[in-house]
Amino acid sequence: MSLKKSIILIILVLLIDQISKIYIKTHFKLQDSIEVFDWFKIFFIENNGMAWGTKISDFSSYISERTAKVILTLFRVFAIFGIGYWLYNATKNKSSKVLILAIALIFAGALGNIIDSVFYGVLFDSSRNQVATFLPEAGGYDGLLHGKVVDMLHLPLYNDYLPDWIPFYGGEFFTFFEPVFNVADVAISVGFVMLIVFNKKAFPKTKHDGDN
Template sequence: MSLKKATLLIVIILFIDQISKFYIKTHFALNDKVVVFNWFQIVFVENEGMAWGTKMSDFITFISERTAKLILTLFRIVAVCFISYWLVNSIKKKSTTILIVAISLIFAGALGNIIDSVFYGVIFNDSLGQVATFLPDDGGYDTLFHGKVVDMLHFPMWSGFLPDWIPFVGGDYFTFFEPVFNVADMAISTGIGMLIVFNRKAFPHSKSREHIF
């Protein structure tokens, strides 16, 4: 797979991701919901931290949330630089198409969420109780590198009380699938899933030497 095709894939994913986030941000107030099907909803939430809404400050208690947010954003930028190097290097080595597609998906997803974290605090105002404005006259809701990631895809395929015989969580109300995510998250998950499921094809082993008897 060529660099041109990988770049095209990345651009398409980034475009879909950012268009969907821009639309949600400029048409939905925070926590607004549209039920498309019983098992699929559009729910506008903003994620300030890592996966599942976890914050770095939850683990490193001696730093403030703003400092933790900045560290997380900078870490994401460094990580995406390493991913881009991995992608270019894999293309130069003519690695398998599966590997290059997987890395491209991970790179596009990571970059999509970085754009939110770096710029959205500056280019949008707050969505709490109102629909945000793009490039508001009175400025954004936060400073550079302190933006929140926009999530909107929710798939509550099943909800109900768990059987009492299940240890620890028996009798609790449970929803599958509870987290709200975005296109960038889907790209990252798909890329990682490809590397796990198609591991042997993505990283083919060198052919064993023929034995002479």
């Protein structure tokens, strides 16, 4: 898989990710929900931190949420350069298609969420109790590097009370799968799953002289 094809894939994923986020942001209020199927909903939330809404400030009381947000965003920016260099080397060295495809998906997903974190605070006003406006005259809901990641895909595959016979949790209401995510998250997850499931194809062992 060539670098050119990888870039095309990255652009396609980015377009789908950003178009879906901009549509949700400009047509939904925060917490608005539409049921597509029993097991699939469009549910608009904004994520201010890492995976599952975790924040750096959750682990340290010495760091304010705003400082932690800047640290996280800058870390993501530096990380994307590292992933980009990894992708460039993989294509240059003609690594396996599985590896290149996986890195390209991870890169596209990471870049998609970085765009939200860096720019969305400036590009949109708040979605709380209103539908956000793109490039509002009064300015965005926050500054550069303080944007929130837009999530909207919700898959409550099981959303009911658990049977009484289940130990400890029987009779309690349970939702699986509860996290809300976006297209960028899907790309990152698929890329990592590919690296794990197809590990031997992604990282084939090279035979050295004298090996049988």
